[in-house]
Amino acid sequence: MDPFTPTPADRFTFGLWTVANPGRDPFGEPTRAVLDPTYSVAKLAELGAYGVNLHDHDLVPDGTGAAERDRLVARFKRALEEHGLVVPMATTNLFTDPVFKDGAFTSADARVRHYALQKTMLAMDLGAELGAHTFVFWGGREGAEVDAGGKLLDALQWYRDAIDYLCEYAREQGYGLRFALEPKPNEPRGHAFLPTVGSALGFIATLRHPEMVGLNPELAHETMAGLSFPHALAAAIDAGKLFHVDLNDQVMSRFDQDLRFGAENLKTAFFTVMLLEEHYDGPRHFDAHALRSEDEAGVWAFAAGCMRTYKLLAAKAERFRADPEIQAAQRAYRVDDADTPWPPRYDASHAAALKVRAFDLATLRQRGPGLERLDQLTVELLLGER
Ligand code: GLT
Ligand code: MN
Numbered sequence: 001m002d003p004f005t006p007t008p009a010d011r012f013t014f015g016l017w018t019v020a021n022p023g024r025d026p027f028g029e030p031t032r033a034v035l036d037p038t039y040s041v042a043k044l045a046e047l048g049a050y051g052v053n054l055h056d057h058d059l060v061p062d063g064t065g066a067a068e069r070d071r072l073v074a075r076f077k078r079a080l081e082e083h084g085l086v087v088p089m090a091t092t093n094l095f096t097d098p099v100f101k102d103g104a105f106t107s108a109d110a111r112v113r114h115y116a117l118q119k120t121m122l123a124m125d126l127g128a129e130l131g132a133h134t135f136v137f138w139g140g141r142e143g144a145e146v147d148a149g150g151k152l153l154d155a156l157q158w159y160r161d162a163i164d165y166l167c168e169y170a171r172e173q174g175y176g177l178r179f180a181l182e183p184k185p186n187e188p189r190g191h192a193f194l195p196t197v198g199s200a201l202g203f204i205a206t207l208r209h210p211e212m213v214g215l216n217p218e219l220a221h222e223t224m225a226g227l228s229f230p231h232a233l234a235a236a237i238d239a240g241k242l243f244h245v246d247l248n249d250q251v252m253s254r255f256d257q258d259l260r261f262g263a264e265n266l267k268t269a270f271f272t273v274m275l276l277e278e279h280y281d282g283p284r285h286f287d288a289h290a291l292r293s294e295d296e297a298g299v300w301a302f303a304a305g306c307m308r309t310y311k312l313l314a315a316k317a318e319r320f321r322a323d324p325e326i327q328a329a330q331r332a333y334r335v336d337d338a339d340t341p342w343p344p345r346y347d348a349s350h351a352a353a354l355k356v357r358a359f360d361l362a363t364l365r366q367r368g369p370g371l372e373r374l375d376q377l378t379v380e381l382l383l384g385e386r
């Protein structure tokens with residue numbers, strides 16, 4: 001078999017909302033029919049995916065009665081079983097219904113905040129019923145265009161109160177869910193609250209159950225903020241907070257594009273895969289959609305392309321680690337010697353000695369670290385010349 005053909009062991013997942021995206025944008029009507037969730041399950045299984053993730057309303061439209069809800073869920077579960085797919089992550093749609101137009105957990109109207117809690121608890125029940133271990137919070141409408149309402153600090157407190165409340169709910173139900181906050185700098189709001197991985201990390205530390213809450217960083221979202229996704233991933237990994245990941249692609253300084261993984265920034269995708277392969281063992285989730293120009297065949301070409309590119313880059317990452325010239329250049333980049341053990345252990349005499357130590361600054365100033373060559377070797381490896 002072609003080594004780049006995905007299998008469930010690769011743990012690739014897609015949101016139901018991704019492959020079923022009908023190609024609507026703010027300027028035009030849908031270009032494709034909406035796909036039935038059970039059909040998406042069958043097609044994704046055929047392509048070698050491991051699972052599907054969903055919002056409450058991807059499966060159960062808002063306002064559905066209890067009996068119809070149970071019928072939809074049972075039918076979906078049968079499709080999962082039949083095709084061998086799992087649901088590792090679930091989330092709540094707190095952005096489509098106009099009730100959330102000025103925020104859900106950060107609405108200035110406490111009735112809306114309570115409704116958002118209700119909707120999220122029901123979505124958690126659904127996620128737990130389907131076997132999800134991760135619950136994502138993308139605060140699509142948590143943000144503002146106007147700050148004259150004077151709620152900037154209150155909004156963060158309301159957000160915190162809501163997450164604290166929902167942590168208690170998940171614990172009491174024994175759901176074993178971990179929460180993953182997904183930052184985004186803007187769109188649909190002018191300015192989102194918790195806009196980047198860095199701001200979400202700071203926020204998590206202020207929660208009542210910080211151990212239950214981590215991150216779901218998205219490649220496109222950090223890129224929209226003009227930031228490096230591998231750097232954001234590294235920060236999340238360093239904090240022990242990489243609970244989930246949204247893979248896609250994005251042109252910097254453009255509208256939210258959710259492009260096929262690897263479509264735009266190949267080197268970013270490469271270092272993303274390298275970090276994930278070394279430091280992350282959760283599902284590789286694609287949060288992207290086919291271009292609006294595409295028909296259904298284009299949708300499956302898009303989905304297959306995300307997974308195949310990931311596997312191609314994972315193989316390149318292995319080659320990178322096995323390439324003697326690259327490894328030698330990486331070793332030469334770092335300098336450690338017996339006189340400069342790291343980390344330095346602080347005590348008064350070490351500090352006193354360090355303060356008077358003479359460094360050969362002329363040599364340090366002149367030394368070239370070899371990064372041009374290392375980067376060129378990387379490019380050649382990606383181009384297939386190594
Ligand atoms: C929406 C958004 C994504 C989020 C999804 C989860 S929904 O498509 O653009 O980034 O991950 O709520
Ligand atoms: Mn997105």
Ligand code: MN
Binds near residue numbers: 138182218246287
């Ligand atoms: Mn996302």
